[in-house]
Amino acid sequence: MDYVTNLLSIVFVEIERLYNHGDIFFSFTGWLCGYSLKFDSKDAKLKANRLSLGFVGSDFVFHTNVDDGKLFGGTVYQKLGPKLETGVQLAWSSESNDTKFAFGCKYDLENQASVRAKVNNASQIGLGYSQKLNDGELFCCVHI
Numbered sequence: 001m002d003y004v005t006n007l008l009s010i011v012f013v014e015i016e017r018l019y020n021h022g023d024i025f026f027s028f029t030g031w032l033c034g035y036s037l038k039f040d041s042k043d044a045k046l047k048a049n050r051l052s053l054g055f056v057g058s059d060f061v062f063h064t065n066v067d068d069g070k071l072f073g074g075t076v077y078q079k080l081g082p083k084l085e086t087g088v089q090l091a092w093s094s095e096s097n098d099t100k101f102a103f104g105c106k107y108d109l110e111n112q113a114s115v116r117a118k119v120n121n122a123s124q125i126g127l128g129y130s131q132k133l134n135d136g137e138l139f140c141c142v143h144i
Helices: none
Strands: 003-014 017-028 031-040 045-056 060-067 071-079 084-093 099-108 113-120 125-134 137-143
Touching: none
Parallel strands: none
Antiparallel strands: 003 017, 017 031, 031 045, 045 060, 060 071, 071 084, 084 099, 099 113, 113 125, 125 137
16 A cells, blocks of 8 residues: 655744644555645634645646635646656636636756746746756756
8 A cells, every 4th residue: 555644733933823834645646635724823713724636647747726715726747758848837816816827848958958948828938048067066047
């Protein structure tokens, strides 16, 4: 049986506030599920929560999340070949009805170098180049 369960609880004390943070994570044969929350002990109110669900395959990753029941998101990553990787990101807010979309890719060049590109629905474009120089040394150049 291939499964992992993690439970984490942290208590933060701020000036005149006591916040409890809790996280739980399950994994079973590639499927991932997690939940986190922030609880204000003074007001006895749930301040934030997030539910995530995902799947990890050999060349494919899928992830979704819901934050506070208001922000919905998802990502898909796929390795299309030995040198090409792609990813898509979607997000929607029920409060503002705002939708965000982005697409990115990475292409591996010769000599441990790669180029990256990303574009979103706000017409922002990001370009990057990275080159491994030595073990632990990486040169990166990014233009946004």
